[in-house]
Amino acid sequence: xxxxxxxxxxxxxxxTVIAQGHLVKGKFxxxxxxxxxxxxxxxxxxxxxxxxxxxxxxxxxxxGIVSVLTLGTSTNGLGWGYGGGQRRHLWADNDLKAVSxxxxxxxxxxxxxFSGYLAADHATNYGATIADWSINYQVHAATLNLSGxxxxxxxxxxxxxxxxxxxxxxxxxxxxVYVAASxxxxxxxxxxxxxxxxxxxxxxxxxxxxxxxxxxxxxSPPPKxxxxxxxxxxxxxxxxxxxxxxxxxxxxDGNIYLYTGVWNTATNDFEYxxxxxxxxxxxxxxxxxxxxxxxxxxxxxxxxxxxxxGSSNHAFDSTYYPxxxxxxxxxxxxxxxxxxxxxxPTGIPAIKNFISDARLAQVYPSGAPARDEIPYTCAFEGDxxxxxxGNPHLACVVCLPxxxxxxxxxxxxxxxxxxxxxxxxxxxxxxxxATWCARMMGVVKRxxxxxxxGTYTEYNRCNISRNATGDKIFVTYNDTWVAxxxxxxxxxxxxxxxxxxxxxxxxxxxxxxxxNVTYLSDxxxxxxxxxQANLAFTKPDGSSLLAIACESLTGGTMDNxxxxxxxxxxxxxxxxFTINAAGPVWGSDCSFPVGINEPVAAASLTxxxxxxxxxxxxxxxxxxxxxxxxxxxxxNLVGQTVMSLSRTIxxxxxxxLDASQLTAGVYFYTVTQGSQKVxxxxxxx
Numbered sequence: 001x002x003x004x005x006x007x008x009x010x011x012x013x014x015x016t017v018i019a020q021g022h023l024v025k026g027k028f029x030x031x032x033x034x035x036x037x038x039x040x041x042x043x044x045x046x047x048x049x050x051x052x053x054x055x056x057x058x059x060x061x062x063x064g065i066v067s068v069l070t071l072g073t074s075t076n077g078l079g080w081g082y083g084g085g086q087r088r089h090l091w092a093d094n095d096l097k098a099v100s101x102x103x104x105x106x107x108x109x110x111x112x113x114f115s116g117y118l119a120a121d122h123a124t125n126y127g128a129t130i131a132d133w134s135i136n137y138q139v140h141a142a143t144l145n146l147s148g149x150x151x152x153x154x155x156x157x158x159x160x161x162x163x164x165x166x167x168x169x170x171x172x173x174x175x176x177v178y179v180a181a182s183x184x185x186x187x188x189x190x191x192x193x194x195x196x197x198x199x200x201x202x203x204x205x206x207x208x209x210x211x212x213x214x215x216x217x218x219x220s221p222p223p224k225x226x227x228x229x230x231x232x233x234x235x236x237x238x239x240x241x242x243x244x245x246x247x248x249x250x251x252x253d254g255n256i257y258l259y260t261g262v263w264n265t266a267t268n269d270f271e272y273x274x275x276x277x278x279x280x281x282x283x284x285x286x287x288x289x290x291x292x293x294x295x296x297x298x299x300x301x302x303x304x305x306x307x308x309x310g311s312s313n314h315a316f317d318s319t320y321y322p323x324x325x326x327x328x329x330x331x332x333x334x335x336x337x338x339x340x341x342x343x344x345p346t347g348i349p350a351i352k353n354f355i356s357d358a359r360l361a362q363v364y365p366s367g368a369p370a371r372d373e374i375p376y377t378c379a380f381e382g383d384x385x386x387x388x389x390g391n392p393h394l395a396c397v398v399c400l401p402x403x404x405x406x407x408x409x410x411x412x413x414x415x416x417x418x419x420x421x422x423x424x425x426x427x428x429x430x431x432x433x434a435t436w437c438a439r440m441m442g443v444v445k446r447x448x449x450x451x452x453x454g455t456y457t458e459y460n461r462c463n464i465s466r467n468a469t470g471d472k473i474f475v476t477y478n479d480t481w482v483a484x485x486x487x488x489x490x491x492x493x494x495x496x497x498x499x500x501x502x503x504x505x506x507x508x509x510x511x512x513x514x515x516n517v518t519y520l521s522d523x524x525x526x527x528x529x530x531x532q533a534n535l536a537f538t539k540p541d542g543s544s545l546l547a548i549a550c551e552s553l554t555g556g557t558m559d560n561x562x563x564x565x566x567x568x569x570x571x572x573x574x575x576x577f578t579i580n581a582a583g584p585v586w587g588s589d590c591s592f593p594v595g596i597n598e599p600v601a602a603a604s605l606t607x608x609x610x611x612x613x614x615x616x617x618x619x620x621x622x623x624x625x626x627x628x629x630x631x632x633x634x635x636n637l638v639g640q641t642v643m644s645l646s647r648t649i650x651x652x653x654x655x656x657l658d659a660s661q662l663t664a665g666v667y668f669y670t671v672t673q674g675s676q677k678v679x680x681x682x683x684x685x
Contacts, residue, residue, distance in 0.1 A: 068522040069566045072136040075106035075115035077551050077558035080529045081157055086381055086461050088231040091161030092533035092547045094468035096171045099127040099547050102160030102178055106561055116142030116154025120176040126537050126545055128568050139176050139204035146189045153216050155180035155200050159231040172207025179241045181227040185219040197224045203269055213269045225257050230291040234298030236330050236681050237263035239270050242290040242303055252286035262637055262666050265683060273637055277325050277334060282310040285405045288320060291384040296470040299679050300390030301331040306378045315343040316375030318405050322394050322427050329670045330679035332639050340436045343376045350438040351376050351398055356419050377401040383463045388470030389594050393428040395464035395475050397444055409447045422447055424462055424477050430594045437590030439581055441496040442514030446480040449488030452556045463532035467544055473498040474546055476532040482525060490525040493517040497572045500592035504577040512579045517570050528553055545571040605678050607671040613683035620655040624673050631672045659684045
């Protein structure tokens with residue numbers, strides 16, 4: 001039996017809709033933001049199983065039609081979120097040619113398991129064939145039943161990925177990592193109506209299922225968490241998870257909850273600490289999504305949110321826009337938040353000019369305002385990655401707002417190219433946050449849908465990834481192009497790539513448009529909850545292979561058991577990148593590669609430590625691009641400085657670092673010269 005808890009009412013977690021005087025008229029549907037925290041909670045399960053879902057009938061295939069592999073199962077489709085609740089479920093490791101998919105489990109799984117259990121379907125060989133996959137590989141089991149009705153350690157809305165220790169080349173020695181929401185709240189013990197607040201986390205070894213860990217992070221005030229929406233794993237042995245912070249009974253308290261795990265080589269596990277990033281919501285609407293990502297080195301970590309912090313430089317108060325926090329020391333410290341204006345005099349030219357005059361005449365039948373006076377908003381979801389130069393890229397649907405915190409859904413009559421009121425944009429910086437640009441990656445025909453229609457609101461699920469070296473960017477999103485459709489409930493997955501070195505985008509039959517990935521495949525018009533991994537594989541022939549998955553629904557609803565589907569063969573050869581990404585409409589400072597605009601020359605400041613791990617004295621070798629003062633700072637897991645020293649260096653020098661008086665554990669060293677920083681991990685035995 002399932003129970004539905006609507007936390008938007010019970011816990012005041014829903015977004016408050018604020019009435020505004022600015023209303024937009026025309027042949028459009030105004031869509032109010034849904035409560036992203038409506039959740040399905042399964043009680044203590046019995047041992048009664050359910051029938052196994054059969055895959056869709058195979059279709060006659062031809063060149064260009066992707067294959068679809070059937071992976072694991074879940075009791076229902078809600079674990080992957082809906083209504084702006086997309087999370088990091090799919091993870092790719094280019095070095096291992098490995099991919100994993102984290103999901104809740106269900107009665108049809110083998111071995112038998114329940115919806116509070118987690119699995120990591122995983123594969124080598126890029127997940128090319130079903131023989132490469134291990135299905136329903138259990139990594140978490142719910143066993144704590146203290147309430148009488150619910151497992152308090154049942155995992156909900158999981159996120160996960162692969163941690164590959166430095167230097168490892170054997171997938172069997174890699175670890176699955178997961179973090180999920182739970183009812184691990186002291187107040188829930190004995191309750192028949194539990195609430196969110198706690199986490200479960202742990203690891204599972206690829207080559208030995210018994211080699212696993214499980215931790216319960218209880219809520220015992222403060223702070224109270226919601227449901228995490230961002231996760232990344234960096235080469236420095238760190239996991240970052242983002243969530244919204246709550247004051248018990250009072251809703252969102254104006255902070256992003258940052259949950260940071262550091263790999264402990266002695267226990268083969270991550271040890272987590274928590275901190276807060278201030279993100280106020282003075283107009284009454286909490287952030288609608290919060291993400292985290294890092295550059296290939298792990299030094300630049302960015303937290304991004306779609307929110308409204310009350311900044312005054314926007315054309316319309318009731319809009320959502322990107323807000324960022326930057327770390328240049330591997331996530332030890334973060335700078336103050338950066339709000340990005342999409343519209344108004346300081347807005348981004350690409351966004352202010354993407355809607356045609358003819359389309360604006362439909363929206364404003366009495367005459368369109370000047371483009372600097374037209375408001376734009378991000379819709380209720382997005383995703384983020386960071387390129388090789390440490391620049392963030394946030395993908396979201398940009399559209400016109402209605403009254404209050406609402407959006408205007410396009411009416412579906414738009415052409416395949418540039419005549420839409422909604423489009424997927426990559427919003428990015430070329431100078432690590434000083435200036436901001438955007439590039440339209442594809443238009444959107446149907447923004448909002450439901451499964452079944454109107455039950456669980458779904459948007460376009462913008463996902464963004466990079467290749468392993470960080471010089472290519474890939475965007476995927478869901479959209480419905482069925483002529484008879486009235487909403488986005490028959491979605492296909494669309495994709496677009498961007499080579500940042502050549503500054504060229506992929507083409508669709510020579511046109512500046514996205515590609516329909518799932519057209520005529522086994523999930524055509526049914527690629528629900530489309531997901532893309534954190535990065536795209538680089539194949540030996542130089543092509544970029546995207547790791548893409550979706551859910552196959554039973555009975556057209558997320559309430560029923562779902563089967564996860566994986567697309568193993570959608571790739572972009574280098575010859576696909578033909579469309580010029582630059583141009584006046586996109587802004588004069590928005591071209592790649594960043595070249596002389598790059599504030600820090602790549603790999604110009606380097607540092608290494610030997611031995612590492614260390615028991616006594618370690619040698620820190622530093623190479624600098626020019627003569628000048630250099631500072632080395634050693635910090636512990638909570639960011640406290642435990643050692644600091646400075647010296648002027650001509651070109652190269654070696655420092656002695658005495659670790660004999662330090663407590664055994666993990667530390668981070670940061671080497672700084674001017675605006676340049678290099679961060680690494682030091683393990684003290």
